[in-house]
Amino acid sequence: MYPCITGRMRKITALAPSTVEVKIIVALEHRYSVWMGGSILALLSTFQQMWISKQDYNEFSPSIVHHKCFYVD
Secondary structure, eight states: OOTTHHHHHHHHHHHSOTTSOOOOOOOTTGGGHHHHHHHHHHHOTTTGGGOOOHHHHHHHOTHHHHHHHHSOO
16 A cells, blocks of 8 residues: 555544444555556547557657647547
């Protein structure tokens, strides 16, 4: 987990009423959650118009990222 998360979770747990049982569950694949989310996003048909080929990146420079992701036709 993240550094200092244990102390933060204790503080948050202390805010809950004493009648509430707080459980913290960490998914086994939490290390890969960003990659999993990215792979799901890449599969969406609405996201495909934002794909950037290496050729486009080399031709138009990194500014192509801003153009494709924020000025989608």
